[in-house]
Amino acid sequence: MNFDELFGHLGQHTVDGLAKGSIYALVALGYTLVYGVLKLINFAHSEVFMVGTFAVLGTWTVMGATNNPGIGMMLVFLAAGLVAGAVASGATAVAVERIAYKRLRTMNAPPLAFLITAIGLSLVLSEAFGVWQGRLVKGMPTIVPQEVVFQIGNTAITNTQLITVVAAILMMIGLDVFINRTRYGRGVRAVAQNPDTAALMGVNKDRVIMLIFLLGGLLAGAAALLYSVRYGNTRFNVGFILGLKAFTAAVLGGIGNLRGALVGGLVLGVIEVYAATLTSSNWEDVAAFVVLVVVLLFRPTGLLGESLGRARA
Amino acid sequence: MTTDSKVERDPKVERKRVSIGDRWRALPKWQRWLGFAAFVAFLYYLPLLGIPGLTWLRTDYIANGNNWAGVLFTCAVYVLIALGLNVVIGLAGLLDLGYVGFYAVGAYSVALFGSRQSPVVQAIQDKFGLSQEWAMLWAVCIIIALVLAMISGVLLGWPTLRLRGDYLAIVTLGFGEIIQRVVRNSVSWSGGPAGIAAIPGPEGAPSADNKVFGLLDAKPWYWLALSVVLLIVFLVRRLENSRVGRAWLAVREDEDAAAVMGVYPFKFKLWAFAIGAALGGLSGLLFASRAGFIEPNQFNAQLSILFVAMVVVGGAGNMAGVAVGAFLLAYLPERFRDFAEWRFLVFGLALVIVMLIRPQGLFPSRRRARELQDRREEVPAGV
Numbered sequence: 074m075n076f077d078e079l080f081g082h083l084g085q086h087t088v089d090g091l092a093k094g095s096i097y098a099l100v101a102l103g104y105t106l107v108y109g110v111l112k113l114i115n116f117a118h119s120e121v122f123m124v125g126t127f128a129v130l131g132t133w134t135v136m137g138a139t140n141n142p143g144i145g146m147m148l149v150f151l152a153a154g155l156v157a158g159a160v161a162s163g164a165t166a167v168a169v170e171r172i173a174y175k176r177l178r179t180m181n182a183p184p185l186a187f188l189i190t191a192i193g194l195s196l197v198l199s200e201a202f203g204v205w206q207g208r209l210v211k212g213m214p215t216i217v218p219q220e221v222v223f224q225i226g227n228t229a230i231t232n233t234q235l236i237t238v239v240a241a242i243l244m245m246i247g248l249d250v251f252i253n254r255t256r257y258g259r260g261v262r263a264v265a266q267n268p269d270t271a272a273l274m275g276v277n278k279d280r281v282i283m284l285i286f287l288l289g290g291l292l293a294g295a296a297a298l299l300y301s302v303r304y305g306n307t308r309f310n311v312g313f314i315l316g317l318k319a320f321t322a323a324v325l326g327g328i329g330n331l332r333g334a335l336v337g338g339l340v341l342g343v344i345e346v347y348a349a350t351l352t353s354s355n356w357e358d359v360a361a362f363v364v365l366v367v368v369l370l371f372r373p374t375g376l377l378g379e380s381l382g383r384a385r386a
Numbered sequence: 387m388t389t390d391s392k393v394e395r396d397p398k399v400e401r402k403r404v405s406i407g408d409r410w411r412a413l414p415k416w417q418r419w420l421g422f423a424a425f426v427a428f429l430y431y432l433p434l435l436g437i438p439g440l441t442w443l444r445t446d447y448i449a450n451g452n453n454w455a456g457v458l459f460t461c462a463v464y465v466l467i468a469l470g471l472n473v474v475i476g477l478a479g480l481l482d483l484g485y486v487g488f489y490a491v492g493a494y495s496v497a498l499f500g501s502r503q504s505p506v507v508q509a510i511q512d513k514f515g516l517s518q519e520w521a522m523l524w525a526v527c528i529i530i531a532l533v534l535a536m537i538s539g540v541l542l543g544w545p546t547l548r549l550r551g552d553y554l555a556i557v558t559l560g561f562g563e564i565i566q567r568v569v570r571n572s573v574s575w576s577g578g579p580a581g582i583a584a585i586p587g588p589e590g591a592p593s594a595d596n597k598v599f600g601l602l603d604a605k606p607w608y609w610l611a612l613s614v615v616l617l618i619v620f621l622v623r624r625l626e627n628s629r630v631g632r633a634w635l636a637v638r639e640d641e642d643a644a645a646v647m648g649v650y651p652f653k654f655k656l657w658a659f660a661i662g663a664a665l666g667g668l669s670g671l672l673f674a675s676r677a678g679f680i681e682p683n684q685f686n687a688q689l690s691i692l693f694v695a696m697v698v699v700g701g702a703g704n705m706a707g708v709a710v711g712a713f714l715l716a717y718l719p720e721r722f723r724d725f726a727e728w729r730f731l732v733f734g735l736a737l738v739i740v741m742l743i744r745p746q747g748l749f750p751s752r753r754r755a756r757e758l759q760d761r762r763e764e765v766p767a768g769v
Contacts, residue, residue, distance in 0.1 A: 185698045188698070190737070195734070197734035365560060
């Protein structure tokens with residue numbers, strides 16, 4: 074147990090953890106949105122994220138991105154990557170909904186059927202990319218070279234960490250405003266509270282469901298860009314572990330609760346970095362799940378509770 | 387009464403399926419026993435079949451050889467897993483996505499206590515001054531595997547079974563991952579990523595002298611696994627019709643109602659978890675004994691998901707259904723090994739298509755099918 078290292082550089086490890094957790098949080102939002110409305114664990118969401126990373130990679134390759142472009146080109150690449158990732162992920166998420174879940178919903182299938190369909194779809198997506206793009210890790214050009222922008226005491230904050238955390242929090246605020254303040258958001262909350270009553274009040278349930286899949290997909294696409302910037306590689310099965318972590322984050326914060334996803338993601342990222350520092354990086358996943366179990370023992374609905382519809386029981 | 391309305395609603399499909407099942411059940415008992423015995427005899431004869439295309443399987447172990455018996459062994463182990471997981475998912479209605487954890491506990495029990503190369507056995511040898519040749523007997527390892535798997539099931543179930551269904555899913559998924567990581571990271575007692583070799587079978591450590599349970603001929607292993615499967619089928623069938631089985635059914639259909647009627651849901655859920663875990667451990671033990679060598683990567687989370695898929699595709703709750711599901715999901719990827727790159731893609735597609743066409747599984751239990759029918763009437767096109 075390396076406590077000296079942890080407490081000696083507590084600030085640094087916290088920043089690392091927050092940056093890591095921001096990506097979890099963005100992906101977790103996709104799980105939590107779908108779960109909040111449909112009570113469905115959308116296992117295919119991890120592959121939605123994976124498709125996003127490949128879209129980012131493809132766009133950069135087509136645009137001829139190289140390492141360390143100037144500040145102007147950097148912004149162009151980031152914008153293009155964001156658009157490509159968001160469009161690809163959003164389209165994949167909506168396609169998954171239309172092709173598979175919608176039909177199951179009309180049949181009123183049991184929850185397990187949804188789960189297996191989601192697993193099947195996620196296999197199809199990741200294997201399709203495995204066959205098409207090969208199974209090796211694919212490197213990406215370093216669009217944003219690492220630089221320390223802040224130095225507080227012995228805590229160094231790099232530009233990629235800053236971008237990741239700020240972008241995640243901005244998108245989170247945007248989503249929160251969208252769900253809580255706009256007309257569409259009211260529809261989403263209404264369907265989350267009670268689908269049948271919402272339908273009677275004139276909310277188009279199918280459109281709301283499509284909307285949440287689209288939103289989840291867009292956020293996963295943004296997460297894919299941030300992931301590409303920070304880690305600079307992708308792989309056909311990149312989504313699996315990340316999706317697992319993101320779902321853990323969603324549950325940790327309280328699944329169905331948007332702010333919970335943010336809190337859960339950040340907390341999970343920080344815990345993992347702390348655990349990796351204390352022992353070795355081999356144990357970070359174990360620590361993450363142990364914390365999840367302990368939290369669920371004392372707060373069975375997660376840190377912030379479930380509340381997409383605010384009034385749900 | 388439910389049956390009548392069902393027949394009216396969808397006369398073609400329902401009447402046909404009900405009549406096949408009913409016709410079988412209407413037969414005199416001795417005829418059913420005869421049919422069953424013939425079927426069992428056929429299962430034992432299966433590895434000797436030599437139909438090209440169906441049973442002539444390519445293999446990675448033996449170049450240009452036939453591994454049909456080996457594939458059958460895998461199928462039998464998977465059927466055993468499906469039977470165990472069916473107790474948890476099908477009978478008690480708990481979604482367990484970490485079943486590979488129990489499978490790994492079983493496999494590592496026999497590896498750690500039975501293999502002369504395992505750190506645990508070597509530590510025991512040192513401590514009690516035993517010879518280098520000493521290791522636990524295979525039969526003792528079975529007991530250890532069952533006990534350890536059951537204990538891990540109870541340890542996992544104790545804190546988590548009070549949670550609602552979906553939380554249980556994620557916690558169990560995490561458990562499956564944790565077991566794998568712990569084994570991989572604890573080099574000092576588990577062999578770590580290098581794995582453990584020389585895992586014993588019924589005849590002791592694998593060697594060329596073994597007459598029956600050798601390395602090359604998989605047929606005896608298949609017969610062993612099949613016998614275990616038949617024994618477990620019998621035991622689970624007895625359990626299903628017992629007080630415990632009825633309690634599971636009540637808890638699955640309505641937990642609150644069951645609690646009001648004096649069935650303590652937690653207790654029976656924990657039983658389901660423990661029994662399912664023991665069966666998972668048993669199948670892990672068979673797998674490890676046959677393979678003779680295990681390493682942590684063989685117990686990944688994808689495998690758990692495959693296990694759940696076997697149960698759901700086959701039809702949760704129906705033992706024959708889950709057995710067929712397990713057989714198909716174990717056999718088809720082997721059969722299509724030639725399409726190496728594509729087979730998991732096709733496998734995923736198959737899962738989706740089966741679920742879209744038959745969301746209740748290929749062969750659902752009668753009771754489950756009826757529950758689903760009620761569900762469909764209750765909330766037409768609801769969420």
